[in-house]
Amino acid sequence: MAAPNNAPTVLDKEQIFGMAEKEMEYRVELFNKLTHTCFNKCVEKKYKESELNMGENSCIDRCVSKYWHVTNLVGQLLGTGRPPM
Amino acid sequence: MAAPNNAPTVLDKEQIFGMAEKEMEYRVELFNKLTHTCFNKCVEKKYKESELNMGENSCIDRCVSKYWHVTNLVGQLLGTGRPPM
């Protein structure tokens, strides 16, 4: 067991690591949701070929951009004042 | 490394904290699933306005109540004997 006077420091460090972990989890989840959502919106699901065609590519670019705008817009509405992406 | 005679105590404490964490995660997940499910069942997705109307509000109240009943019913069927909500 750590000496009592060390305990707060250890806990604060735990808090920093815990926060960093949540922050990274958040970004990973954001990226995953974005990826799946834009795949659903832009990519043809018959899988007639394994390449993305030009229409799909430009749809993906715009989809990512719009998702970014929505993320910022919702962030403003929630008034978090933190960079959400 | 902790002295061997301390180890069980530390582990037991880990178990208590671990259990508490799972318990809270469970409640958060229950609340989230309930929220999303009742939104899907009750709220009009055209978003013609930002207010919930009277029909939506009473649907939400009943939806939460029914979700609660289903949670208890499934808990009984699983025979967990624990308060599931």
Added chain:
Amino acid sequence: MAAPNNAPTVLDKEQIFGMAEKEMEYRVELFNKLTHTCFNKCVEKKYKESELNMGENSCIDRCVSKYWHVTNLVGQLLGTGRPPM
């Protein structure tokens, strides 16, 4: 705080436990996704009875088998070289 010469050992152990945890989480998630996907593909949702009928049972067996094939196929394509299931 642990003495400096102990630190690497403790961290390596953390890594082993962390890896084991991820590995188990992965298998649980695989099993859960498989279960939900095959339920969606094979089971009639009107719930006219609580038994699985013969058609549903054989559909489930084949669904699990095919899911296993897809898991291995995608594993090969990703070139992970690890047993994915």
Added chain:
Amino acid sequence: MEKGMLSADLEGLPEEDKHRMATLIDQLQIRDSLRMYNSLVERCFTDCVDTFQRKSLTKQEDTCVRRCAEKFLKHSMRVGMRFAELNQGAATQE
């Protein structure tokens, strides 16, 4: 977050552990609010954005997202209130 069923076991714990428990609760709430944020964005994007001719939101999409987010938050608060009442009721019944 309301009293969990484990809270009884924690009453007797020393200060240090109570502090740790509070930290745990804080961190779960942070994680939860970040997840809520992510799923709100996903929902409103999915429901409101369907044209990909340009890189920024159309006026219509912007309005739709604002209403969607507002409506979802109001919904979520109402669910929270009803949920708390049911938990309250269940706790006093025991």
Added chain:
Amino acid sequence: MEKGMLSADLEGLPEEDKHRMATLIDQLQIRDSLRMYNSLVERCFTDCVDTFQRKSLTKQEDTCVRRCAEKFLKHSMRVGMRFAELNQGAATQE
């Protein structure tokens, strides 16, 4: 939960670590069963409840939820058996 690919690395660990590993497995199983419970409720609610004229379940909804839960559990057990067989087969092939 079956033998993970890391189990070999754990053979040599002292008692204390084996105990810790057992605790980890227990906790993942608890988390897993709570998640299963949550998703079973969500599924049967979504499939069976569609009227919101009153606060309690109709007789029909009640029956539907019971069958849904029972059917899902049977399904889940069958999948578990097939899954174990495939893992077994893969393990002996290596």
Added chain:
Amino acid sequence: MEKGMLSADLEGLPEEDKHRMATLIDQLQIRDSLRMYNSLVERCFTDCVDTFQRKSLTKQEDTCVRRCAEKFLKHSMRVGMRFAELNQGAATQE
């Protein structure tokens, strides 16, 4: 994974903590890639497999799964690039 908003707080940490942070990042990346793998399998299975007359994949299903996985990976890389550009832009704007 790009610089998180907490990175400033970590600059002053001793070596041991930096090592721990690196371990944390590694483990989240492992978890993330395993989840991505799981969701890729689920998606391609759901989109491509719809007949259950036999236990192995038909030629058509096999081809469909290969294309689906390849397409999703290309998509995912493209999204990653665009995502990084937007983060870059946001970081320099501040």
